Amino acid sequence: MTDLTRRAFVAAAAGAVLMPQRAIAAFPDRPITVIVPYAAGGAGDMITRLISNAMEKALGQPIVIDARGGGGGMIGAKAVASAAPDGHTLMMGATNNFVINQFIFPKTSFDPLTEFVPITRVAVVPSVIYMNPSVPVKSLGEFVAYAKANPGKLSYSSPSVGTTPHLAVERLKQLTGIELVHVPYRGAPPAMQALITGDVQLYLAGWGVGRGFVQSGKARALAVASTSRLPNVPDVPTASESGVPGYVAENWWGLAAPKDTPQTAIDALHAAVKAALQDPAVEAKLSELGFLPGGESPAEFAKAAQAEAIVWRDTIAKGKLAVD
Template identity: 45%
Template sequence: MSRTFSSTRRTLTLAAASALGLLALTPLAAQAQAFPTKTITIIVPFSAGGTTDILARVLGQFISKDLGQPVIIDNRAGAGGNIGTQLVARAAPDGYTILMGTVGTHAINQSLYPKLGFDPIKDFAPLTRVALVPNLLVANPAQPFKTVKELMAYAKANPGKVTFGSSGSGTSIHLSGELFKQMAGVDIQHVAYKGSAPAVNDLLGNHIAIMFDNMPSAISHVKAGKLRPLAVTTAQRSPALPDVPTIAEAGVPGYEATSWFGLLAPAKTPAPVVAKLNASILKALADPDVKKKLLEQGAEPAGETPAQFAAFIASETVKWGKIVKQSGATAQ
């Protein structure tokens, strides 16, 4: 009898412990399933008005309607995107603070900065890639060159005189210029800004000569005649500006550089929350109005599973690490 009683008591004790464990997990599971119940913040690690900001605002509006909660955009510019990115890496992993990451924050910066303050792989839960974007080589119309070949000839005749702006040292905009500098064999001077918008403003004022800007933040100025398009950085021409040649076509064979953007949550964000955010973003990217807005900006909508995005980030890290090394670019 004593053995039977002891065995029964042990079984009941284990069952009770198991039940208590399930009860302890229930609030977290319930919170994940109920997500979202409050405002979601998308951190943009660059200034307002640039491509990262434009994409975040277009998607934020749709996600807000789809999930039934406000979505606000919080611009935290600085250090080539590292300041805002670190903020999200350290945020609560509950899905309410997410990042509009870029090829810079998640594939380039770790090759440029000795100390990032975050691990672009371990500290994030990828949601999905949002868009692929060509960089557009644009010049102030007052500059004495109208084509890539004329730019190259002018730069070679005036070493160090041509300045090119970027949204920050080590960004894809900066490295597009460094790659051009290397492959074209020209001496042009980099000027780093805290975001694309202030760089474009100085380009419009002819304080800098050229810029390899993300197309969404430059295309409106091109269409208005305020900036002169010389070429796109991708291997193929952009449907948004079909008459503008690629840099490879225009005089630098083999040249290619593409920017990408994607949404990420902090690591350890619950799988149901990641799945719900991924589904909402994919729904946005498939929406005709959202697609139209992105395509009008020169951005090609993407969209994939979190696992696919994670694998893509890993491959891009290797690719851009090589480009950084070959170009000799360093963070300032």
Template identity: 45%
Template sequence: MPRFSLDTALKCRAALAAAAVGVLSLAPLAAQAQAAFPTKTITIVVPFSAGGTTDILARVVGQYMSKDLGQTVLVDNRAGAGGNIGTQAVARAAPDGYTLLMGTVGTHAINQSLYKKLAFDPVKDFTPLSRVALVPNLLVTNPSQPFKNVKEMIAYVKANPGKVTFGSSGNGSSIHLSGELFKQMAGVDMQHVAYRGSAPALTDLLGGQIAVMFDNMPSAIGHVKSGKLRPLAVTTPKRSPALPNVPTIAEAGVPGYEATSWFGLLAPAKTPAPVVARLNASILKALADPEVKKKMAEQGAEPHGEKPEQFAEFIQSETAKWGKIVKQSGATAD
């Protein structure tokens, strides 16, 4: 059996002690790195095309956060598969707070019921930061259409079953399901046309290729104010302050109708608590800023900030709610 001298033993002991000190020193360094967050550019991934509501809200909030955090906040549009492509990219990103997702009711409450297989888990793969806004959907039509209100629209669709088209930002999106809910409750037959985002659907609506759309208000309101689109109703229980003269769908002829979209920021799962706290604080500051509030109000969006745990609970309740609507509509993306 080999023997060690006292000198060798002391050297080994000293080496082990040095290694232990090195390991222990990593914890303070990691903590310092988190405390210094952020030290580089932050990217907000928008899983839909540029020009839509998700994109608009990300840019409004991101611009303020950039000032507050002292770092550039970029918006990266990664559209496709009902928001799943961009969402999956964030789920696989490093959990360091530098890659965020502007999630929606679609990506985090609808898609897991709509798709049989997802390459990510909307709950387990993300750390909720805060909701950003609640947004009415707005039923709009091209002015060339022969109906000027909801009752006239219902009568026209019933007289022309299957001929009236309604566009959406994608199969199973909140915009699509708002239309499906309308079809069920109004007892009408309309043809759904899915697009890769709200912006291309709006382009075709403006061009007369489709008849109507249940779009998120921020992306449609500019065209309404310019007279290029005719507003018929909002999908929320109450009228929107942004368009006070536009009735709710419930008021206009479909009692009990309600569909609201929401948007919120999330980080990859296992993002360090200090980083989550810093990002949450920045989001809440942004949503309390008068200029941000003004910009959102002009778009018909209502700022809504909250703590991460509140957002997590909300996502769970919304998943149950929209799961039932998906099942009842028979919508599927597979």
């Protein structure tokens, strides 16, 4: 990441860049479309639906959710980047849409740190490591030993190449020295379904995505890749407790607008999201799903994204994971 890119992202977040901006008499003056760049039914879709009612009350306009999966989230992201910068078309993007794709797909020449104005991170989703019950292991440590005894014979799914679940498993491989085959899908639901049917043996996702399958016995939750156990799932140990010290893998979902979107619109959207996250019903549901609420300022979001981008850049370089 260049210093120019870093400065541009911070300035956009803080509203400090002096640039021509379209005047907005009253924002919003029509429905707001939130593009989720993954298949319907995944965590991003779930989070957007969860906050949409409260946002509608704050903004006085309907929220229209448009799920556009494909290309590791690039298709939906580019659609938002090319939309009119008036605050009426937004992206609810995952970690990779902001700080991974520019490194995993370097030839696309698409840098989200300069193409979007950050609004806020909406939710942080600690990853749960799910296992197909057919695999004869009961803990993450046992899985690592089993994978080492069966190199290249086990596989894992992801919502697409370059997504956080993909790279988080690659980091697990780098930490433990195991060999796993990556099988990408188009979105979280088919990736989880592949685990359930036994087409793959491992998948990383939030608790809300796999909870029902664990409860029905169709999947096993080996560990949560977080610094602490999830309050609503106290029986699932952390990865560190399960034999892989220091392994943390969290996905997050953030709201962003096309670059040059007026600061007045950004401020109104940020206030609406914060109001939604403070709604008791939303807070309760996020906790139930194992999500941690966000709400930070645009500038804080920008700063955190810059720092994380460096981590993923180095992970991708070490694993030679960039796609030509």
